[in-house]
Amino acid sequence: MARVTVTRMNEDLPLLGEPSAIELANTWYGEGAHDFLADPEVARRWATCVLGEGLEIDVADLRALRGAVRRLIASQMSGSAFDPAATALVNAHAAHACAHLSLVIEGASASSRVGYRGGAAARLATSCIEVLTGPDPIRRCEGPGCTMFFVQDHGRRRFCHDGCSHRARQRRYSRSRR
Numbered sequence: 001m002a003r004v005t006v007t008r009m010n011e012d013l014p015l016l017g018e019p020s021a022i023e024l025a026n027t028w029y030g031e032g033a034h035d036f037l038a039d040p041e042v043a044r045r046w047a048t049c050v051l052g053e054g055l056e057i058d059v060a061d062l063r064a065l066r067g068a069v070r071r072l073i074a075s076q077m078s079g080s081a082f083d084p085a086a087t088a089l090v091n092a093h094a095a096h097a098c099a100h101l102s103l104v105i106e107g108a109s110a111s112s113r114v115g116y117r118g119g120a121a122a123r124l125a126t127s128c129i130e131v132l133t134g135p136d137p138i139r140r141c142e143g144p145g146c147t148m149f150f151v152q153d154h155g156r157r158r159f160c161h162d163g164c165s166h167r168a169r170q171r172r173y174s175r176s177r178r
């Protein structure tokens with residue numbers, strides 16, 4: 001799984017290196033206490049950080065898609081029926097995604113690289129389908145006050161990030177000292 005490198009410039013963005021659909025869901029932080037797609041400039045920077053340069057970004061599409069992705073994740077986590085409207089929106093965006101191979105030449109050596117056409121929403125919708133149908137469950141972080149989702153790619157993972165794991169340990173420690 002590709003891990004996103006969190007650069008210093010983007011410390012303000014909630015990037016975990018999760019699949020892009022999970023990162024999208026996490027932009028609605030604390031049930032909307034902080035919406036990282038509210039400001040179009042920040043939303044564009046977020047999309048570029050998660051998906052790379054050069055993709056067409058429609059911020060309104062990203063916000064609508066995020067709502068659908070979060071509803072589908074919630075359904076999967078609770079085992080309830082998936083929302084047909086959310087499913088239709090994800091499928092409509094995913095239909096614009098198109099992967100293609102590029103030939104990459106360095107002197108006399110040739111290799112291939114997968115490139116993508118379709119905008120940011122198409123990529124995120126594709127990621128959503130991959131995550132929902134993938135082998136690993138989606139979980140919510142057990143860190144104090146944290147609402148972040150992650151894909152539990154190994155069985156014992158309980159936290160979105162080491163920071164949440166530390167905070168949970170500190171809280172247990174300070175409670176035990178009271």
Ligand SMILES: [Zn+2]
Pocket residue numbers: 141142143146147148159160161164
């Ligand atoms: Zn967390």
